Amino acid sequence: MCQHQPPCPSAEATDRDAAHLVASHPEQGWSLLCNGVVHFEDTGDLLPDGQVIRPCRPGRREVAGSVT
Template identity: 55%
Template sequence: MLTHQPSMPTPDSADRQDAVIVSAHPEQGWSLLSDGTIVFDDTGALLPDGRVVAPHRAVGPLVVA
């Protein structure tokens, strides 16, 4: 994991998505963040301690312009 000034959010914090992407794999649908979290294109995540964060999609009708 990287260190930053000011410090980056921890994997447990609500703003963990603000961590910096250190390795992106868009062809596979995931990225590794500087705090060790793996985030997926479907908005789910795998935390460094193995816990899973379920995808959190917006609820409501899809609006097509």
């Protein structure tokens, strides 16, 4: 799919989100990358084969006996 030189990371690569932007829809919260990945602003991805990559959210941390 990608015609860039050097080619962008494939949809299966761990750095898939480094691919070039093809279409951006910030009002809807998503972008299409040249490797076919739909990237969501919450950091989740939808791969071309339909696989869902869950958002990467920071974990909760314990501070002085309480959870924040």
